[in-house]
Amino acid sequence: MLGDYRIVGRRAADIAASVEAGVGAGALAPGALLPPMRELAAELGVNPNTVAAAYRTLRERGVIETDGRRGSRVRARPSSAPRDALRMAVPAGVRDLTEGNPDVSLLPSLEGPLAAAARRYAQAPPLYGQDPVDPELARLARADLDADGVPAGPVALTSGALDGIERVLAAHLRPGDAVAVEDPGWGSVLDLVPALGLRVLPVAVDDDGPQVHAVARALEAGARALVVTARAQNPTGAAVSAQRAGELRALLAGHPEVLVIDDDHGHAIVDLPLQPLGGVTRHWALVRSVAKAYGPDLRLAVLTGDAVTLDRVRGRQRLGPGWVSRLLQYAVVELWTSGAVDRSAVARSYGERRDGLVAALRERDVRAYGRSGMNVWVPVADETGVVTRLLAAGWAVTAGARFRVESPPGVRLTVSQLAAGEVPGLADAVAAAVRPGAIGVRYV
Numbered sequence: 203m204l205g206d207y208r209i210v211g212r213r214a215a216d217i218a219a220s221v222e223a224g225v226g227a228g229a230l231a232p233g234a235l236l237p238p239m240r241e242l243a244a245e246l247g248v249n250p251n252t253v254a255a256a257y258r259t260l261r262e263r264g265v266i267e268t269d270g271r272r273g274s275r276v277r278a279r280p281s282s283a284p285r286d287a288l289r290m291a292v293p294a295g296v297r298d299l300t301e302g303n304p305d306v307s308l309l310p311s312l313e314g315p316l317a318a319a320a321r322r323y324a325q326a327p328p329l330y331g332q333d334p335v336d337p338e339l340a341r342l343a344r345a346d347l348d349a350d351g352v353p354a355g356p357v358a359l360t361s362g363a364l365d366g367i368e369r370v371l372a373a374h375l376r377p378g379d380a381v382a383v384e385d386p387g388w389g390s391v392l393d394l395v396p397a398l399g400l401r402v403l404p405v406a407v408d409d410d411g412p413q414v415h416a417v418a419r420a421l422e423a424g425a426r427a428l429v430v431t432a433r434a435q436n437p438t439g440a441a442v443s444a445q446r447a448g449e450l451r452a453l454l455a456g457h458p459e460v461l462v463i464d465d466d467h468g469h470a471i472v473d474l475p476l477q478p479l480g481g482v483t484r485h486w487a488l489v490r491s492v493a494k495a496y497g498p499d500l501r502l503a504v505l506t507g508d509a510v511t512l513d514r515v516r517g518r519q520r521l522g523p524g525w526v527s528r529l530l531q532y533a534v535v536e537l538w539t540s541g542a543v544d545r546s547a548v549a550r551s552y553g554e555r556r557d558g559l560v561a562a563l564r565e566r567d568v569r570a571y572g573r574s575g576m577n578v579w580v581p582v583a584d585e586t587g588v589v590t591r592l593l594a595a596g597w598a599v600t601a602g603a604r605f606r607v608e609s610p611p612g613v614r615l616t617v618s619q620l621a622a623g624e625v626p627g628l629a630d631a632v633a634a635a636v637r638p639g640a641i642g643v644r645y646v
Contacts, residue, residue: 236276412450
């Protein structure tokens with residue numbers, strides 16, 4: 203059942219740690235069947251309730267899953283094996299379109315803003331007990347949110363968008379609750395949900411965002427929360443349209459207890475208007491990071507939402523990191539007020555590359571998607587085959603397995619490193635790599 207690996211421990215915590223260590227070391231492979239609780243209890247000389255508690259802990263951590271009489275198995279993708287582990291090594295000389303990073307040439311210099319932040323910091327170093335959010339940053343952030351039609355709400359800061367999403371989910375949900383998540387969708391969220399002991403309910407997407415019938419099905423299946431990427435969806439480039447947002451708001455109005463999280467990680471790199479879903483249900487949140495427009499190492503995201511949600515998040519935050527560095531906040535204020543990033547120019551730059559590639563692929567009878575942001579999604583029949591053939595042709599792309607739950611196969615191409623002159627050659631290579639039987643396959 204477990205090969206040569208031996209589970210050890212006398213306490214529930216020790217037994218759970220033993221299983222998790224085996225998974226992390228690769229000794230317990232994904233899908234490995236664990237011993238029945240009574241059998242393992244007899245082997246370890248402990249009460250079956252102790253093993254039951256250990257298995258419950260492992261389920262809550264996203265390490266194992268239980269299917270009634272079929273027993274407990276190591277998850278096909280346990281939380282200790284994140285989707286980023288599927289990243290392949292890119293050989294020298296191959297153009298890398300896998301990273302998902304912004305174009306460094308479009309990022310502002312931080313030298314001046316950090317120097318200005320240091321001077322401000324020196325005048326009055328922040329101390330314990332102060333407001334965790336700089337008033338000027340809160341004012342600027344709230345004004346930006348108001349301009350985008352985001353409902354009124356207090357402002358908090360987190361260390362990036364994923365940190366904000368995790369804190370909001372943890373503020374309301376308990377292990378075993380279900381979360382509706384886009385499929386294909388951001389791999390980190392697909393990893394985060396089971397790592398919190400929550401269940402993923404996949405929701406199909408198209409160019410206009412989550413499909414209404416798919417969200418309705420997830421809600422009927424008991425989803426306690428819905429996570430939606432507002433714009434620049436990773437990996438498909440979807441953006442919630444005004445019509446789709448209206449339909450989703452009408453649907454969510456009938457489910458007032460569902461937690462709604464808008465992830466606007468594409469803020470400042472997309473020229474499509476924001477269509478927030480928050481405010482329809484009792485609890486909601488919107489998070490937007492500065493990473494894509496100002497630099498991934500600026501670990502700061504603005505979070506707003508209903509008063510109860512923000513109070514819970516900030517209260518728990520005080521017991522952990524306390525606050526996001528004021529020095530970092532001062533630097534972001536300087537970046538915002540100095541106009542360090544021309545948002546329209548950045549959106550135009552990514553848009554020209556993305557739209558150019560999508561158009562070139564369609565000219566070659568290859569269906570591709572990418573309405574916003576810096577990614578293009580190409581549905582394929584055989585991810586491994588397409589990735590391998592493109593690698594041989596000098597292009598590294600990302601297999602869609604990193605982003606999928608139930609949706610059909612595809613590959614993601616990040617255009618942020620792509621030069622305009624490279625588009626025709628890349629489109630030719632993709633067309634040659636996509637076999638005729640895969641052309642026209644839908645990802646929804």
